[in-house]
Every structure is written in structure tokens, then in C-alpha cells.
Amino acid sequence: MRNIKLTIEYDGGRYLGWQRLGDSDKTIQGKIENVLSQLTGTDVEIVGSGRTDAGAHARGQVANFKTESDIELPAMQETLIRNLPQDIIVKKIEEVPERFHSRYNASGKQYSYYVWNETIPSAFERNYSFHYPEQLDLEKMQAACQKLIGTHDFIGFSALKKTKKSTVKTINNITIEKEGSLLHFTFVGEGFLHKMVRVITGTLLEIGAGTIELDSIDEIFESGIRSDAGITVPAQGLFLDEVYYD
Amino acid sequence: MRNIKLTIEYDGGRYLGWQRLGDSDKTIQGKIENVLSQLTGTDVEIVGSGRTDAGAHARGQVANFKTESDIELPAMQETLIRNLPQDIIVKKIEEVPERFHSRYNASGKQYSYYVWNETIPSAFERNYSFHYPEQLDLEKMQAACQKLIGTHDFIGFSALKKTKKSTVKTINNITIEKEGSLLHFTFVGEGFLHKMVRVITGTLLEIGAGTIELDSIDEIFESGIRSDAGITVPAQGLFLDEVYYD
Numbered sequence: 001m002r003n004i005k006l007t008i009e010y011d012g013g014r015y016l017g018w019q020r021l022g023d024s025d026k027t028i029q030g031k032i033e034n035v036l037s038q039l040t041g042t043d044v045e046i047v048g049s050g051r052t053d054a055g056a057h058a059r060g061q062v063a064n065f066k067t068e069s070d071i072e073l074p075a076m077q078e079t080l081i082r083n084l085p086q087d088i089i090v091k092k093i094e095e096v097p098e099r100f101h102s103r104y105n106a107s108g109k110q111y112s113y114y115v116w117n118e119t120i121p122s123a124f125e126r127n128y129s130f131h132y133p134e135q136l137d138l139e140k141m142q143a144a145c146q147k148l149i150g151t152h153d154f155i156g157f158s159a160l161k162k163t164k165k166s167t168v169k170t171i172n173n174i175t176i177e178k179e180g181s182l183l184h185f186t187f188v189g190e191g192f193l194h195k196m197v198r199v200i201t202g203t204l205l206e207i208g209a210g211t212i213e214l215d216s217i218d219e220i221f222e223s224g225i226r227s228d229a230g231i232t233v234p235a236q237g238l239f240l241d242e243v244y245y246d
Numbered sequence: 247m248r249n250i251k252l253t254i255e256y257d258g259g260r261y262l263g264w265q266r267l268g269d270s271d272k273t274i275q276g277k278i279e280n281v282l283s284q285l286t287g288t289d290v291e292i293v294g295s296g297r298t299d300a301g302a303h304a305r306g307q308v309a310n311f312k313t314e315s316d317i318e319l320p321a322m323q324e325t326l327i328r329n330l331p332q333d334i335i336v337k338k339i340e341e342v343p344e345r346f347h348s349r350y351n352a353s354g355k356q357y358s359y360y361v362w363n364e365t366i367p368s369a370f371e372r373n374y375s376f377h378y379p380e381q382l383d384l385e386k387m388q389a390a391c392q393k394l395i396g397t398h399d400f401i402g403f404s405a406l407k408k409t410k411k412s413t414v415k416t417i418n419n420i421t422i423e424k425e426g427s428l429l430h431f432t433f434v435g436e437g438f439l440h441k442m443v444r445v446i447t448g449t450l451l452e453i454g455a456g457t458i459e460l461d462s463i464d465e466i467f468e469s470g471i472r473s474d475a476g477i478t479v480p481a482q483g484l485f486l487d488e489v490y491y492d
Contacts, residue, residue, distance in 0.1 A: 009368070009369045009370070010369050011369045011370055011372075057369075057370075081366070081367065086367065086369070086372045087369050087372065088369065089366060089367055089368065089369045091366055120327070120335060120337055121327065121332065121335055122255070122335065123255045123256050123257045123303075123332070123333050123334065123335045124255070124257055124303075124374070126257075126332045126333065128370070
């Protein structure tokens, strides 16, 4: 049995997210499985490193699948590129050991989030950023990043209800860079809760705008109260950049 | 009578180009005129600096219109931004002398063209570049730029048939910069014939790929024969960057 690893770039604007939903043709997983099933002549199920939200993008989503097919990798990649819509691109295809599992073996991920920080919106960034025109105190936002980095219970910065599963996660790094009129946030961590990157970004923006206090971060870690954190910024600014494997 | 100058950014992907076509709702000029006519309560006709092709983009198209309305400029801009689709943005609005005419007074223009020069296509650049995976000899292309700069009869590098109107134009500068996997071409000139930037870019690419000889440029200037020049690259890679006024 061959185990094939895919590295996938997608513009998620037209999709309901990564994860296949029944027979819907509107998910990235579904689109890729359809092409692979046709190509190999048997039903193929692919395992992604994790879900991405409806409308969110990826530069380096990883997935793998098992197959008996002996089609060579370059031919497989060519078929995927030719038969998938132009907004889903299989950038890399590799044969990996049979035990490789793109979700269980992932040791970390990097996400980016982009904010268009101008009064006037942008025609070109509209689908790839969040338009937030407030004046921002970047130094205060950098101080907030330092508070967020580390191992904490992030439930107050997520879309999760209290659960038996641990909501303790480790963020290794957060950076904020000004790139012209865009603010580019990056998040590196071992794992992220549902909507965690979007709630943290919203909280950082509100701290920068002055509508949330810097010290609220400690309080939210303590209380776990979601409503004390900031807005959930929209999915269109979110990119899964890379999935790490040791 | 007030004369108002607009500087406009648009993602042309969904449109039939700048110029209004009858009652079609599918042109950028038409969209803007509709909003201005509603706002001022009388039919407004705007004059653009020139047409842009179906699917082509602009970072700084310029247009002007005359109006008796006394609505203040900031309110006018806000209404335009709120009522136009998100892919058309009025970046700047100014009152100009009554004699200002955005086409007649334009002294030059800058265009950009982007080429995605990788084997694997890009999900994010697909609507803003031309995917051309051939290996390119950049030095030869730079030499070709030097031949094209200057005053020449560009009819062989355009979509025009022989005409009484002069097809002599002056190109002040052409640059080609590598920006990651993108090649960024810029063209500065006093004026351009229909599809001239796209035919020149196609010719430069074919010279880089070796399917057209460098010396062909001189021959095409001499003969005016369109079929000796390169392909017309698609409009989605083309941006009108700026319109110059003395």
C-alpha cells in the first residue's frame, strides 16, 4: 500500500472550508478526493492536517492518502493540477512511509493573518485581508503578543464551549509586521483551537485601537470568558502557511 | 459648473472593461456613472483617461465629470465607496479647473504586467498574472527592451489594422524585475495603441523563450506585420498603474 503526501495551496474564497461535508461539492477535501477517486478508479479518502474555516486560505495545507494505484507521482500531480479548479493547486507530491499521518504527526503549524489598515479599502486585498481602518498602537500590540506567547488555556480565545478535552495550547511565536498598508500577523504553535487565530487577531486589533485593555489578556486566561476577548476577524484574511513535521 | 477628478482602483476580473457599453451593467464606467447619477439626481457622464480591456485591472485610472451638484467631496467619495461593488474603489477625489480633461490632458501612463514564471501555477496569482512556465533568458529580454524604448511605429505590436491615424508612439521606459516567482514588467510611455502592452509583453516572453529572434523587433518596426510579433498575453495580468498630467 502506497502512502502519498500532498502539499496544497488554495484560495478558499469559494469554498465551505477544507472538510468534506456529505456530497457537497463545495469543500477542498471533497474536490481533491473526487479527482483522486476518478484517477485511481477506487474511492479515495484523504486525511488533512486539520480543518480550515469556510473562506480561509492555505499556502501549505498537508494531506495524505493510501492507494494501491501504481500511477507515478509526476503523472498524479499533473492530473490533479489539470482536473482541479484553478484555486486549488497541489504544489508538491511525495511518497512517505506507510505510518505517516498528516494530522497525528503534525508537530506544529504556522498561520498568517492580514489586516488592511487604511481608511480607504483595497480592491485587490478585499478577499485576502480584513479591512480595519482604526489607528493602531503597534507597541501595545507587540506587548500583548508577549503575553500570549507560551503555554496557556486558550478557551477564552476560541469558539469552543467548556469541554473535557484540554484547551491548553502552546504558542511559540507571534509577529506583527507592517507591509505597506497591510499588517501581517504570523502565529507559530504546536496546535490551535477552533477560531483561535481569528479571536486572538481580533483581540490584538482591539488592544491596538484601545477598546480592550492590555491586562485583559491575563484575565481572560484566568476566567476563560470568550466575551471579554475581541471580535472574531473574518476568515478571508487567514492563511495556513505551513504544517511542520519533526 | 464643478469639474471633479476621480482616481480609481479596480479589479477588472468581473467586467467587460472600462468603457460603458449601452445599458450593460458590466463595465466600470457604467457602474460609477450609475452611482453618480443617483447621487446627483441628474445623468452624469464621466470621461476616462482611456479604455482598459475586459479583465484588465487599474491601480490609478483617472476620470472626470462635470456637475452642478454642491455635495462636498468627502461625502461624494464615501457614497461612491459605499455604493460601488468592492472591486471598484474611488481612492481619491479632487476638484479641478473646468478645462481639465482626463484623456486630452494625459501626458503619459504607466502599465504593469505580471507573469507567473513557474511550472506549477499559483492559486493566488491566477487572476492577476499570466502563467508562462518556459525558461526565460532575462538578459536577452532586457536587450529587447532597449530596442523597443523610443519613438517607433508600433502598429505591428498592436491589434490595429492599417489606419490613417498615426500609429507612431514613444515608450520612455520598460523594466523587467523578478519578484519571487513573478516577473513584473513596467511600461512608461506617452500613449499606447490598442493591446500594445499585451503584444509587446508576449513578444518579450517569446524572445526570452527563444521562439522569436531579438532582431525580429527591428523587422516588425520596418514591416508593421503583426503576425511576426509574439502572442497577445491575457488581460488578467495587466494593470494601469498611473496616469500622468503635466
